[in-house]
Amino acid sequence: MKSKASTYKELNQKSDLELFQLIKQREKGALEAVFNxxxxxxxxxGIAYENDLDxxxxxxxxxxxxxWNSHDRIHEIQKPKPYLYVVVKNKLMEPVSYQKLKQTLDKGVEDEYSTSPSIEQEIIDQxxxxxxxxxxxxxxxQIPKKSRQIFEMSRLDELKYKEISEILGVSIKTVESHMAIALRTIxxxxVKNKQF
Known part of the structure; x- marks a missing residue:
């Protein structure tokens, strides 16, 4: 019998496509691995489409x-990462009348047990x-909004230009242009900050 830790490690080493196939087989650990x-x-x-983080x-x-609920159609998905981005984009572009509901429910909830660093070095590091x-x-x-979005998708989310163009519905040349703008701005x- 495998330990939960070894199973978790094994799932994290699997490709997205392998994890999607395990989700199709109703493996909850695979869904958790994709989520993480x-x-x-x-x-x-998503912040590029909706300013409210909640x-x-x-x-x-x-x-x-x-x-998870549409596990029976997972076999149709050939590129899991771009698929997730496109679905998030589509969900955020849907008209929603209850956007503020969660904020209302969460109001007044505070963390009573906030801790402060007790060591001076921790304070300095923070x-x-x-x-x-x-x-x-x-x-x-300072980066224009669209260029910043593409920069973050490329550098932070490690998406290829082709994947970004598919997700956003723009040409690869457009992605390259926005990346050039972002890099030039950075x-x-x-250089400006070094002068001070």
Whole structure:
């Protein structure tokens, strides 16, 4: 009998297509592995279509529920990663009348047990991390929205230009142009920041 840890490790080593086939066979661990692999990047991608992170997270979660419930059609999916992105995009572009519902339900819920670092070095490290995150965010904020989306899909989500063009419904040349804009903007901001 295999331990849960070894099964988890084995599932994480499988390709997306293999995991989708296991989902077809109703293997919950395979769905969890796909979820863990793509949830964060799909949420980041979804922000380009919906500014409310709660709505994005809900829609991305719905995609995984839909994947589990439509297991009998999984054999039709040949490219799982682009498929997930396209489904998230489509879900976020659907008109929704209950977008604020989750916010209303979640209001007033606070974490009582927030902890503060007890060691000075932890505080310094946290401040440095926050400073780096702010600097990176400032640079990313200078990139035009569409170029930033394509940059994040390429660099953070590790999608190929062809996959990005299929997901967004644009030509590969358009993807290349947006990447050039993003990289030029980043380079200019880095040079500008070095001058100060």
């Amino acid at each position: 692999r793509y949830y964060e990047s799909l949420c980041r991608f 709505v994005v997270q809900e829609k991305v979660s719905d995609v995984f529920i839909q994947l 401040e440095q991390r926050e400073m780096y995150v702010r600097k990176i965010q400032e640079i990313l904020d 380079r200019n901001m880095v």
